[in-house]
Amino acid sequence: MTQDSFFETLELQYKNNLPFVVYSRPINSVIKCWLQEDDALHTTSDFNESGFVFSPFDLNNKSILLPETHCQHFTIDALDIDLDDEFTSSSIENNGEEAHIHLVEKGIDTIKNGLLEKVVLSRKVEKSLVDSNPITIFKRLFNTYKNAMVYCWYHPKVGLWLGATPELLFKVESRRLTTISLAGTQSYAENSEVSWTTKEYEEQQIVTDYITKQIEPHADVIKVSEVETVRAGNLLHLKTYIHSQIKPESSLSSIIEALHPTPAVCGFPKEASKHFILKNESYNREYYTGFLGELNLKVSKTRNTNRRNVENNAYAVVKKHSNFYVNLRCMQLKNGKALIYVGGGITKDSISQNEWEETVNKTKTIANVLS
Numbered sequence: 001m002t003q004d005s006f007f008e009t010l011e012l013q014y015k016n017n018l019p020f021v022v023y024s025r026p027i028n029s030v031i032k033c034w035l036q037e038d039d040a041l042h043t044t045s046d047f048n049e050s051g052f053v054f055s056p057f058d059l060n061n062k063s064i065l066l067p068e069t070h071c072q073h074f075t076i077d078a079l080d081i082d083l084d085d086e087f088t089s090s091s092i093e094n095n096g097e098e099a100h101i102h103l104v105e106k107g108i109d110t111i112k113n114g115l116l117e118k119v120v121l122s123r124k125v126e127k128s129l130v131d132s133n134p135i136t137i138f139k140r141l142f143n144t145y146k147n148a149m150v151y152c153w154y155h156p157k158v159g160l161w162l163g164a165t166p167e168l169l170f171k172v173e174s175r176r177l178t179t180i181s182l183a184g185t186q187s188y189a190e191n192s193e194v195s196w197t198t199k200e201y202e203e204q205q206i207v208t209d210y211i212t213k214q215i216e217p218h219a220d221v222i223k224v225s226e227v228e229t230v231r232a233g234n235l236l237h238l239k240t241y242i243h244s245q246i247k248p249e250s251s252l253s254s255i256i257e258a259l260h261p262t263p264a265v266c267g268f269p270k271e272a273s274k275h276f277i278l279k280n281e282s283y284n285r286e287y288y289t290g291f292l293g294e295l296n297l298k299v300s301k302t303r304n305t306n307r308r309n310v311e312n313n314a315y316a317v318v319k320k321h322s323n324f325y326v327n328l329r330c331m332q333l334k335n336g337k338a339l340i341y342v343g344g345g346i347t348k349d350s351i352s353q354n355e356w357e358e359t360v361n362k363t364k365t366i367a368n369v370l371s
């Protein structure tokens with residue numbers, strides 16, 4: 001399939017008001033799309049089906065499924081997508097400074113009172129769009145953010161979301177589980193030395209410790225990498241890889257329950273920080289800080305790649321794999337407007353003004369591709 005026909009097919013699906021997802025995983029030139037045949041709303045709660053899942057922050061609400069068997073699938077390989085026209089990105093007017101600072105200070109007070117150790121607090125920014133074609137915006141996201149999971153997801157009964165997330169919730173192939181701990185933020189500046197403060201190291205360590213502890217009952221071996229600095233667009237974060245072998249008796253839904261939402265997007269302890277967020281953030285996160293990705297897809301791998309051993313190559317092993325990304329650096333398109341979602345981790349050492357600036361910086365990931 002050519003690049004043009006791939007995107008024409010996608011445009012037609014959107015014009016016909018039918019559900020779809022188009023996405024490209026990090027450091028990957030493959031772009032995949034799933035087109036659902038009708039506008040039925042499928043959901044999952046046990047994560048046993050095969051398909052593409054789109055889950056909210058609060059799992060008391062439904063996770064939406066594009067079932068594999070109800071979708072057509074297309075794939076193209078592209079380094080860059082041809083854009084129909086040049087565009088100039090516009091800046092975003094960031095209102096709501098006072099309200100966000102007030103929210104952050106309430107979070108800091110609650111932490112100092114010993115009720116929480118960390119809480120991730122966020123806000124929603126609105127921007128009117130000149131060009132609100134989601135497929136055009138997806139193309140710009142793909143060209144701009146190569147080491148992110150870039151996606152555009154649509155269901156006429158739910159809405160339209162786009163994003164470029166740097167954060168893997170986890171991926172699992174057979175029993176091999178990989179996850180990351182991502183936290184701490186600073187602006188990226190070319191040629192300048194990177195240094196992190198204790199606040200950021202501590203903030204990220206909370207996430208690593210939590211993930212490791214949550215996986216422990218489900219895993220035989222856990223390996224934690226060194227902390228490294230990674231770039232996500234105009235931002236830098238601290239990141240650690242965590243690899244493990246999942247016990248045969250542990251289900252995918254039990255791993256999801258153990259890991260989502262991580263302290264990178266919710267806080268610690270989980271229930272208390274979630275309660276604080278639901279009570280104090282003055283809007284509904286919906287799918288922001290939820291997760292999305294491929295669910296229980298079959299990958300077939302040949303047992304022996306030695307070409308001389310042709311007979312053995314007939315025995316392909318079918319493995320199931322899932323990969324989920326945290327829905328960050330994302331927006332919803334609604335009535336010609338972009339609703340952009342941004343947040344940051346609050347600890348006892350947070351400075352509310354800096355936390356505000358951090359959310360302003362984070363809006364740029366999305367603002368860069370809007371006109």
Ligand SMILES: C=C(O[C@H]1C=CC=C(C(=O)O)[C@@H]1O)C(=O)O
Binds near residue numbers: 167328342345362
């Ligand atoms: C909650 C967000 O980012 C999280 C992921 C990486 C770094 C974060 C931070 O430094 O606060 C956040 O935990 C967001 O971008 O909206």
